[in-house]
Amino acid sequence: xxxxxxxxxxxxxxxxxxxxxxxxxxxxxxxxxxxxxxxxxxxxxxxxxxxxxxxxxxxxxxxxxxxxxxxxxxxxxxxxxxxxxxxxxxxxxxxxxxxxxxxxxxxxxxxxxxxxxxxxxxxx
Numbered sequence: 001x002x003x004x005x006x007x008x009x010x011x012x013x014x015x016x017x018x019x020x021x022x023x024x025x026x027x028x029x030x031x032x033x034x035x036x037x038x039x040x041x042x043x044x045x046x047x048x049x050x051x052x053x054x055x056x057x058x059x060x061x062x063x064x065x066x067x068x069x070x071x072x073x074x075x076x077x078x079x080x081x082x083x084x085x086x087x088x089x090x091x092x093x094x095x096x097x098x099x100x101x102x103x104x105x106x107x108x109x110x111x112x113x114x115x116x117x118x119x120x121x122x123x124x
Contacts, residue, residue: 001114002047002054005061008107009041012068012100019096030093033100036068062111068104072097 016034023030040061047057075097082088 001058001061001111002044004044004107004110005047005058006041006044008103009037009039009044011103012037012040015096015099015103019092023090023092030096032071033096036064036100039064058111058115062108062115065104065108065111069101069108072100072104076101 012033014037016031016037019033020028020030043057043061043064047054047061050057075094078086078088078094079098082091082094088094
């Protein structure tokens, strides 16, 4: 999971920076995925380099994924509405938020599966 956490962090950094430049650098809020990405990458690095902090860092990463999903879920709803024929005021923002929501949800699912597998391994 630590390497996956770092990979998610790098992806979100690229997503945030790309969204910022593709939207004409009008709003710093386009960098929000990059800020989340920096924290994910840091947690992944911490878990990789410090075995004592690994469990804590992974729990923090899953909490961050929940916060990221909650904060970006609206963009996913907007994008799904646009696919159904609705209009989206800021399509680039909706796409970036959707990518962040899907990434955080996927990470959350994989993290929960990993925790369950680890728990079963500890009790066996």
